[in-house]
Amino acid sequence: MIALRIENIKEFMARLFAGDMFDRFHVSECEVTTFVTFHAGGKLHPEWFDTEERREQEKTDVPEIVTWQQLKPYIFSLIKGKKTPEKLRIDFCHYMENGDCGSLRIQYEKEELIVFTGYMQKEFSLDKEKKIEWDENCLKFIQKNEITSTHLE
Numbered sequence: 001m002i003a004l005r006i007e008n009i010k011e012f013m014a015r016l017f018a019g020d021m022f023d024r025f026h027v028s029e030c031e032v033t034t035f036v037t038f039h040a041g042g043k044l045h046p047e048w049f050d051t052e053e054r055r056e057q058e059k060t061d062v063p064e065i066v067t068w069q070q071l072k073p074y075i076f077s078l079i080k081g082k083k084t085p086e087k088l089r090i091d092f093c094h095y096m097e098n099g100d101c102g103s104l105r106i107q108y109e110k111e112e113l114i115v116f117t118g119y120m121q122k123e124f125s126l127d128k129e130k131k132i133e134w135d136e137n138c139l140k141f142i143q144k145n146e147i148t149s150t151h152l153e
Contacts, residue, residue, distance in 0.1 A: 002135045004142060004149035006113040012147055013113075016090075016106070017076045021145055023069035025092040025104070030071065032078045033087040040075070042066045042093075068092065084111075098122065102134040115142065115149070 006012045015021045030040040042065045046054055068090075079085045088108040095101050099122030107114050117138045119131040142149055 001119075002117045002139060003152040004115045004139075005152055006115060007148040007150060009108070009111075009113045013108075015145065015147075017072060020069070022092065023067065023072070025068045026065040026094065027068055027071050027090060028065065028093040028103070029089075029091045030075060031087065031089045032075060032085050034078060034083070034085050037087075038078055040066075040071060042071075042091075065093070084108075096130075098130075100130060102138075104138055114152070 027040070027042040029042055032038045044057065044064055044066055046057065046064075049057060075090075079088065085108065088106070090106045092104040092106070093101055094103075101120045101122075103116075103118035103120070105116040105118065107116065115138075117135045119134045121130070
């Protein structure tokens with residue numbers, strides 16, 4: 001696991017909500033605390049969609065989980081305005097072909113923004129090569145997008 005403190009919160013949030021940096025990521029869970037706490041689970045309910053929308057969703061690599069692009073406008077509507085949220089937590093996930101799952105958590109609380117990586121193996125193994133590779137890829141993703149961060153111990 002890697003923990004990174006994001007130095008320029010305003011720039012990062014602009015990329016999160018106005019840009020497309022995270023749009024292709026799937027969201028397993030999201031929580032926003034303003035005057036109350038709003039919770040969004042990432043599991044889609046296909047029966048809500050009409051036939052054409054359902055067909056489009058089935059074309060995605062994980063059709064049963066919402067993408068950030070789909071969820072972003074709803075979450076943005078909860079936080080836009082003059083006041084910042086008390087808390088914002090977004091859990092992104094990426095399912096590997098081997099059944100493992102990589103995660104990237106964005107957590108804003110008490111005027112601090114931290115990004116955490118995580119990796120869950122489908123089957124128990126002492127081999128941590130895939131976990132290390134996931135952490136390195138997440139770090140490269142943050143650096144490639146020119147997000148200034150400090151590595152936390």
